[in-house]
Amino acid sequence: MESYLLPGERVLWEGRPVRHRLFRKADAALVPFSLVWFGFSMIWLITARSGGSGGFPLFGLLFAVLGIYMAVARFVVRAVASRRTVYTVTDSRVVVRGGVTGGKLTTAYLRSLPPPVITERPDGSGSLAFGAFPGVGDIFDSGRRSGWSVWSAEPSGTLILWEVPDVRRVRDFIAYGQRAA
Template identity: 35%
Template structure:
């Protein structure tokens, strides 16, 4: 796969300078919201399995079993699937900071950007001290579930431009300070 600079080059505007580029670290799996999401997922999945098992053993309509299986599927996604999806997305994502914009490229065609000077930037260092996340313009509860793998349950909702789980934190923060 091409390096981040090569992947971002076609998305730069004339005269725009790429100051920093990088990718999220796919080895970072957990985030603060997982303190709630993981236990909730275990309870959801356990209840859905129990409910489905009870329905299957009660002789009730197969419709109830299908609904139960749907909820088991949702529980399994919450419990494990979201981590697989998140790791896959991270491998396909590159970040870029130019002299005017923050750019997120997911895959080859999904580009999100924001003028850095137009929105506030929230910077959060991870506990390990080696990774950082920068969220441009997010506010409220929405921030808590960004980068959780649960975005699939809110289709159509516009997510703010954000750099998650960046291992090269010093270089990114230095360039971000320079741009702002």
């Protein structure tokens, strides 16, 4: 982590997800959408194949692959990315390292983030978001990304620390850093 630190920056907390939950609230809308998408692509493939139309089967195949990704493969991508995720809270930033290869780096300055909110389990672990946890409708909010985030393993642009141990302590470190910034 030291290579990602800015001069004079101190690490307040570092951790990994304690659980790797694959299904999130936004998936309640994405899974049915992806199944309809995949069904449509199968109908397209069957009718294009029987009709002998030139490029139409290729488009149907492309839509089928995208449907399989949205329905199944993005959960595999999410699982792999979750196992490679490391969260770091410094006195000035939140740093998230992860992604499928473990090389994706996301940082946000504490002073620019809304106040942290948490969901907590009986064992003290939980998730932490900034401002609010994203809702189902946020997956179609093109203002956060360039286009729908249904293609992403993470269907929200909101910075979230998923399933961290002792989530209240992490929230307190972040709140302390926000007050100091």
